[in-house]
Each structure stands twice: as C-alpha cells, then as structure tokens.
Amino acid sequence: MKNLFYKFYHKTLFGNLIRFLYHLTKDRIWPDKLVVKVDYKRRLGKSLNLSHPVTLNEKINWLKLNNRNPIYTICADKLEVRNYISSKIGEEYLVPLIFSTKDPSEIKLERLPDIPVVVKTNHDSGGVFIIRDKNDIDYTKLQESLQRRLKINYYLKSKEWQYKNIEPKIVVEKLLMDSSGNIPEDYKLHCFNGKLVFTQVDLERHKNHKRNLYDIEWKRIPCRWIYENGDDIPKPLNYAKMKDLAEKIASDFTYVRVDFYIVSGSIFFGELTFNSESGYGKFIPDSYDLYFGKLLNIDMTSKKG
Missing domain, CATH: 3.30.1490 (Dna Ligase; domain 1)
Incomplete structure (x- = not known):
C-alpha cells in the first residue's frame, strides 16, 4: 500500500498536480496543524503523533503548534534578542x-x-x-x-x-x-527544561556539511542527525562556562537551542532556536529520536490533540 501511494503521489500526473497545488497554497490557506502533519510525513516518512508525542521531533512540532508566549517572538528576533541576552547574562557576550x-x-x-x-x-x-x-x-x-x-x-x-x-x-x-581570518565554529547547546542535554557542532557547512553531537561530558553521541559525522572536535576550554550561560538563558523555555561562538577564548552569543530543524530532523539510528524525546518534558495540560 505504501509503495502504491508513493507511485501515485510522485509518479503520476494527478499526483504531481496535487503536490503542486499543495505547495502553492499551503502558506496561506491550509491550517498550521495540517501543514505540519503533511510536511512531517513527507520529510520523515511516518505519521506525526500530536496526541501523545514521544520523540524529539514530535515534541518539537507539538511545541511549534502550541507555544504562543510573546517572549518567543522577542527571542526569535535577531535584533530584539540582544536586549534579552544582555539582561540574562550580560552585554559583554x-x-x-x-x-x-x-x-x-x-x-x-x-x-x-x-x-x-x-x-x-x-x-x-x-x-x-x-x-x-x-x-x-x-x-x-x-x-x-x-x-x-x-x-x-x-x-x-x-x-x-x-x-x-x-x-x-x-x-x-x-x-x-579567528586568528586565521576564518569564521569560527559555533556550538549549539540544546537545553531541555532549562538543562543542557547535548551540544551540536556543524563542520564544513559551506563545503561538505558534517555534524557531531556531544553529551554533557563531551562524549561523542553515536548517531547522525541529518548529516554525516565529521572529525572529532576537542572540548572547548571554556565549555563549562558556555554550559552555565546556556542554562541561564534556557531557564525561561521548555526547549531551546542556544548558539555560541568562541573567539580568542571569548564567548559570543549567536542566536536562539526553538524548533531545531523545524521538527523534521532525521536521526540515524532512529532510536535516538525517541531517546532524546524521553528526556524532554513538555507541558501536556493544554494539549488539544
């Protein structure tokens, strides 16, 4: 049945017409929840469970549809977030x-x-x-x-x-x-319920994009998240300070990714992200999607389905 649906949707004129009309109209006509469900199915090849989300991607999508606190708008704004960061950890960052x-x-x-x-x-x-x-x-x-x-x-x-x-x-x-005139690597600290859970490091983003994930002890997590793994990255000398700063920022949020740069030993804030990979990031093996999902506690009291 799955193969028949794929052939209809991707290999027939009518299926191509449906896809064309969907992408043409989804921005302004289709309800958010329906668009998210369709895109999740298209990107990850499985249905999105919003009634009882258990994986990290499912919970990110649930948060995407249910978080409506104005602080998220302020902190997603790359200009306004500067005032928020200054008040939380200091303008020197x-x-x-x-x-x-x-x-x-x-x-x-x-x-x-x-x-x-x-x-x-x-x-x-x-x-x-x-x-x-x-x-x-x-x-x-x-x-x-x-x-x-x-x-x-x-x-x-x-x-x-x-x-x-x-x-x-x-x-x-x-x-x-950095000292060689290159743009420094950024460290993306994923915080669940105010605590650091793992750090993402992207390598060679403009050439051959690779990505490593590290746990809070800076041990490589044996999985891929969209991209292939790259060479191992040594733990930053001021990693403990970055962790402390990230958790101060994350104290206001259920889930947030806090980005930092390190230049000549100094830490600089990059940005905040509340829906990493928009909730469509494929893990290999897939079990890590569930593993990380179990570590994130979302507020289910206002869940609508």
Missing part, C-alpha cells in the same frame, strides 16, 4: 552591533565601517550576507536581495509562530573571525 535599519538603501559603502561585517535580516532563517571588503560589493544587488528578504514572512513557510509578528529589519554586526 553580544557581537558588536554596527547599526540596524528598515531601509535596504542604507546598506551602502559610506555607512559601513572599515572592518569585515555581517549583514542579516532579523526575522527569518538565513538572510545572511558576509562583507569582508566593503569596496568589493555590488550594493545594488545586495540591496535588492535584502528588499526581497524583508518581504518574507518565515512563519508562512515554516509554521513556526514565533516568526509571525517580527517587524522585518536589517542588522549589521561585526564579523567574528
């Missing part, structure tokens, strides 16, 4: 801000400093432009790209509610670099 604006035409040669910067939008996933030399940029093309990004409501695509009401802006920050 923030990447230096150059300026912010709503107008793409403000991103021009005379407004940028004589240092490498990153230009990004505050309201979506992606939308990052790295400028190492401000004299070597096509500003018309960059402004046009930013204008297109500002018109995107990422919630319509992802159904991640926290992005729905963010006012789109452009943020210009200093570009963090």
